[in-house]
Amino acid sequence: MNKTIIISNRLPLQVKLENDELTIKPSVGGLATGMRSVHTEGNGIWVGWSGVTEEELTPELSEKVQEAITREKCVSVPLNRQDVEDFYFGFSNKALWPLFHYFLEYAEFDKDQWESYKEVNQKFADVVIENIEDGDTVWVHDYQLLLLPKLIKDKKPNTSIGFFLHIPYPSYEIFRVFPWREELLHGMLGADLLGFHTYDYERHFLSSVKRLLKLEVNFNEISYHDRIVKVDSFPMGIDYQKFHNAALKHEQRSPNEKTEFHRRLEDHIESSPDAKIILSIDRLDYTKGIPNRIKAFEFFLDKYPQYREKVRLVMLAVPSRSNVDTYQKLKRETDELVGRINGKFATVSWTPIWYFYRSMPFGNLIDLYTSADVALITPLRDGMNLVAKEYIATRVNNDGVLILSEMAGASIEMSEAILINPTSYEEIADAIKKAIEMPLEEQKTRNHILQKRLARYSVEKWAEEFFKSLNATKTIKEAIVAKKLEKHLKDKIISEYHNADKKLLLLDYDGTLVGFKNNPQDASPDDLLITLLDNLNQNENTDIVIISGRDRETLSKWLGGNGYNLITDHGVWLKHAHKDWEPLERIKKDWMDKILPVLETFVDRTPGTFIEKKNYSLAWHYRKADPELAQRRTVELNTVLTHLISNNELSVLEGNKVVEIKSSNVNKGRAATRFLTDKNYDFIMAIGDDWTDEYMFEELPENAKTVKVGFKNTKAKYYLKDTSEVRTLLNQLVS
Numbered sequence: 160m161n162k163t164i165i166i167s168n169r170l171p172l173q174v175k176l177e178n179d180e181l182t183i184k185p186s187v188g189g190l191a192t193g194m195r196s197v198h199t200e201g202n203g204i205w206v207g208w209s210g211v212t213e214e215e216l217t218p219e220l221s222e223k224v225q226e227a228i229t230r231e232k233c234v235s236v237p238l239n240r241q242d243v244e245d246f247y248f249g250f251s252n253k254a255l256w257p258l259f260h261y262f263l264e265y266a267e268f269d270k271d272q273w274e275s276y277k278e279v280n281q282k283f284a285d286v287v288i289e290n291i292e293d294g295d296t297v298w299v300h301d302y303q304l305l306l307l308p309k310l311i312k313d314k315k316p317n318t319s320i321g322f323f324l325h326i327p328y329p330s331y332e333i334f335r336v337f338p339w340r341e342e343l344l345h346g347m348l349g350a351d352l353l354g355f356h357t358y359d360y361e362r363h364f365l366s367s368v369k370r371l372l373k374l375e376v377n378f379n380e381i382s383y384h385d386r387i388v389k390v391d392s393f394p395m396g397i398d399y400q401k402f403h404n405a406a407l408k409h410e411q412r413s414p415n416e417k418t419e420f421h422r423r424l425e426d427h428i429e430s431s432p433d434a435k436i437i438l439s440i441d442r443l444d445y446t447k448g449i450p451n452r453i454k455a456f457e458f459f460l461d462k463y464p465q466y467r468e469k470v471r472l473v474m475l476a477v478p479s480r481s482n483v484d485t486y487q488k489l490k491r492e493t494d495e496l497v498g499r500i501n502g503k504f505a506t507v508s509w510t511p512i513w514y515f516y517r518s519m520p521f522g523n524l525i526d527l528y529t530s531a532d533v534a535l536i537t538p539l540r541d542g543m544n545l546v547a548k549e550y551i552a553t554r555v556n557n558d559g560v561l562i563l564s565e566m567a568g569a570s571i572e573m574s575e576a577i578l579i580n581p582t583s584y585e586e587i588a589d590a591i592k593k594a595i596e597m598p599l600e601e602q603k604t605r606n607h608i609l610q611k612r613l614a615r616y617s618v619e620k621w622a623e624e625f626f627k628s629l630n631a632t633k634t635i636k637e638a639i640v641a642k643k644l645e646k647h648l649k650d651k652i653i654s655e656y657h658n659a660d661k662k663l664l665l666l667d668y669d670g671t672l673v674g675f676k677n678n679p680q681d682a683s684p685d686d687l688l689i690t691l692l693d694n695l696n697q698n699e700n701t702d703i704v705i706i707s708g709r710d711r712e713t714l715s716k717w718l719g720g721n722g723y724n725l726i727t728d729h730g731v732w733l734k735h736a737h738k739d740w741e742p743l744e745r746i747k748k749d750w751m752d753k754i755l756p757v758l759e760t761f762v763d764r765t766p767g768t769f770i771e772k773k774n775y776s777l778a779w780h781y782r783k784a785d786p787e788l789a790q791r792r793t794v795e796l797n798t799v800l801t802h803l804i805s806n807n808e809l810s811v812l813e814g815n816k817v818v819e820i821k822s823s824n825v826n827k828g829r830a831a832t833r834f835l836t837d838k839n840y841d842f843i844m845a846i847g848d849d850w851t852d853e854y855m856f857e858e859l860p861e862n863a864k865t866v867k868v869g870f871k872n873t874k875a876k877y878y879l880k881d882t883s884e885v886r887t888l889l890n891q892l893v894s
C-alpha cells in the first residue's frame with residue numbers, strides 16, 4: 160500500500176536525556192502539535208530528528224529511543240552534536256528564522272553553518288530515500304529543510320513531493336539579502352506543490368522566484384525545467400474537536416478530578432475573585448512580541464488605573480532554542496520586565512503578572528485556556544499562531560475575547576478578534592479595555608463565527624486540501640509526460656518523415672531555434688544552426704519555412720541567402736526560396752502613429768522596456784524589466800489599447816515577455832495554411848514556443864505534427880523542453 164512520508168526537523172515526540180535519565184515527551188510548537196493529528200490518523204511514517212545527539216546515546220539508550228520512535232510510526236535521522244549546533248541552533252535559527260521573520264538585525268550568515276545546513280538536509284534525504292517506495296507521497300515541512308525537496312526529486316523524480324512552510328515567507332526586499340538565495344529557491348522548487356499559510360507569503364515567494372530566477376509564472380504555476388510547480392496558500396487549522404471536547408470535559412468534571420495546577424490556579428483566582436484573567440501562551444521567542452506585550456500591559460495599568468487589581472496577566476513562556484544568545488537575552492529581558500512591573504504595581508492581595516517559564520502538558524493548557532477571560536496574543540511576526548485558534552476552540556460557552564496581532568498569519572482568518580498592531584502600546588492598552596468591557600452578547604457573536612470557521616477548516620481538512628492539491632499536480636504532470644516527445648514518439652515521427660513524399664517543416668525562430676537575448680538584435684543565428692538548417696534543406700522533398708514575427712529586413716539579413724522559405728512579420732511577407740519577397744496580406748499602417756506615443760509612455764514609466772518598430776507591427780519588450788511591474792503594466796496597456804482600438808482591425812498579442820500590436824487579419828496560422836496550398840504535403844511538422852505559434856497549431860490539418868517548446872498550456876500535440884532539444888530532433892531528420 161502506498162504511504163505518506165511526513166518529514167520535519169522535529170519528530171512529534173521529543174527525547175531528552177537529563178542525568179542519564181531518558182524522558183520522552185510530545186514536542187511543543189505548532190508544527191508538531193498540528194501534524195500529530197494528521198500523522199496518527201493516516202497511513203505512513205514521520206521522518207525527523209529525535210532531539211538527542213548521537214554522542215549522547217549509548218547502545219542501550221539508543222535501543223530504547225528506537226523502540227519509542229518506532230512505536231509512534233517514526234524514523235529518526237541521526238544528528239551529531241556539531242550538526243545540531245551548526246544546522247539547528249546555527250543556520251536554521253540564527254540565519255533563516257530571523258530573516259524570514261523580518262529580524263534582519265539578528266540574522267547571521269555563516270558559511271560553515273550553511274555547509275552544515277546542506278549536509279544535514281542531505282542526511283534527511285538519505286533516510287527518506289531509504290524509506291521511499293514507488294507511489295509514496297512525500298510531505299516536507301518547514302524552513303529547516305528548504306533544500307530537501309530538490310535532493311529527493313533528483314533521486315526519485317517520480318515521487319510526488321509537497322512542501323509546506325510554517326513560518327512567514329518574507330518580502331522579496333528581505334529575502335534578496337540572503338547570500339545563497341538562488342540555491343534555496345531551487346531547493347524548494349524540487350517540490351510539486353509549495354504551500355504557505357497565507358496569500359501574502361505565497362505572493363512574496365512568487366515574487367522572489369520571478370525576480371531572482373527569472374522563471375515564468377502563470378498565476379500560481381511556475382514553469383520549472385520540464386515540470387510545473389504549483390504554489391498555493393493553505394491556512395493551517397487545529398484539531399478543533401480535541402480542544403473543544405477537552406474543554407467540555409473540563410467543565411463537567413468533579414472537584415476531585417481537578418489537576419494540581421488547576422487547584423493552584425483557582426486559589427490564585429480566589430485571592431482576587433473579581434480580577435479578569437488575561438492569558439498569553441507562546442514559546443519564548445523574540446518574534447512573539449513578549450516584552451512589547453508586558454510593556455503594553457504596564458501602559459494599560461498606567462492609562463487606566465481603575466483596572467489595577469481588576470486584571471491579571473497569566474503568561475506562559477515555553478523554553479525554546481535556549482542555546483541561541485538572542486533567546487538567552489530575551490529570557491533575561493522578560494524576567495527583568497516581569498519583576499519590574501510586578502514590583503511597580505503589586506499589592507498585598509494582587510500580583511499583576513503571573514509568569515511561568517516552562518512547558519505544560521495538554522491538560523494544564525486546557526486549564527489555562529478555559530480560565531481566561533481574554534487571550535492576549537501579540538507576535539511581531541508569526542507564520543500562523545495556533546494558540547489563538549486553540550483558545551477560541553475551548554470557549555465552550557462562547558464567552559471570552561481574543562486580542563490578536565495583525566502580524567500573525569492567523570489574523571487573516573480571524574477578523575472577528577480584536578486585531579491590533581503589536582508595536583502600539585496605545586492600541587494594545589485600548590484593546591485590553593475594550594475586551595474587558597465587551598458585552599457578553601458581543602463576545603458570543605464574535606466567537607460563534609470564529610468557532611464555526613475553525614471547526615470546519617480543521618487541521619484534518621487542511622491536510623486533506625493540501626493532499627488534494629498535491630494529487631492534482633499529478634494530473635498536470637501526467638498531461639505533460641503524455642505529450643513529451645520521448646524516444647519512441649520521436650522515432651515514429653522520424654520514420655514517418657523519411658517515408659513521406661512531400662515534407663514541410665514550419666519552424667518558428669526565437670525561442671525555438673535560438674534562445675532569447677535581452678536585445679532581440681543579438682539573437683542572430685549561430686554557425687551550428689546554419690549548418691543544421693542547410694543540411695536539412697538538402698534533404699530530398701523537404702521544404703523548410705522559417706515562420707517568425709521578426710521583420711523582413713532582419714530575417715533577410717540573417718537567413719535570406721540560404722535558400723529556405725521565410726515568412727516574416729507574423730505572416731505579412733513570404734519569400735519562397737531563391738525568389739523575391741511577396742506580400743501575403745495587404746495591410747494598413749496608419750494606426751501606428753496613434754499607438755506609438757502610447758507605447759512610449761509605457762517605456763518611460765517602465766524601466767528596462769523598449770519598443771521594437773517593425774514594418775507592420777509595434778512590439779513592446781519587457782524582458783529586462785522588473786517582472787511584477789511589467790505584468791501590471793501589461794494589464795494596463797491592454798486596457799488602454801482596448802479603448803484606443805475601436806474596430807477589429809488590430810489585435811494585441813502577448814508573446815514571450817513582449818506585447819505586440821498588429822493587424823488582426825495577420826497571423827501565423829493563416830500564413831501557414833496559405834503555404835500548404837502550394838503542394839500536397841503528406842508530412843507537416845510545426846514547432847514553436849509562444850502564444851503566436853498557437854494559431855499555427857490550431858489551423859494546421861489534423862495529421863500535422865505540432866510541437867510546443869517549453870511546458871506551457873498549448874494546442875500542440877507534443878512537447879520539447881528547449882531549443883537544444885529542437886536542434887537534436889532536427890539533426891535526427893537530416894538524411
Ligand SMILES: O=P(O)(O)OC[C@H]1O[C@H](O[C@H]2O[C@H](CO)[C@@H](O)[C@H](O)[C@H]2O)[C@H](O)[C@@H](O)[C@@H]1O
Nearest residue numbers: 169188189190301325326395541542543544545
Ligand atoms: O522546533 P523548535 O525549534 O522548538 O520550534 C518549534 C516550532 O516553531 C515553529 O512553528 C511554526 O509553526 C506553526 C504551525 O504552522 C505556526 O503556527 C507558527 O507560527 C510557526 O512559528 C516552527 O515553524 C517549527 O518548525 C518549530 O518546530
Ligand SMILES: O=c1ccn([C@@H]2O[C@H](COP(=O)(O)OP(=O)(O)O)[C@@H](O)[C@H]2O)c(=O)[nH]1
Nearest residue numbers: 187188189190192442477518519544545546
Ligand atoms: O506548554 C505548552 C505550550 C504550548 N504548546 C503548544 O504549542 C503550540 C504553539 O504553536 P503556535 O503556532 O502558537 O506557535 P509556535 O510555537 O509553533 O511558533 C500550540 O499548539 C500549543 O498548544 C504546548 O504543547 N505546550
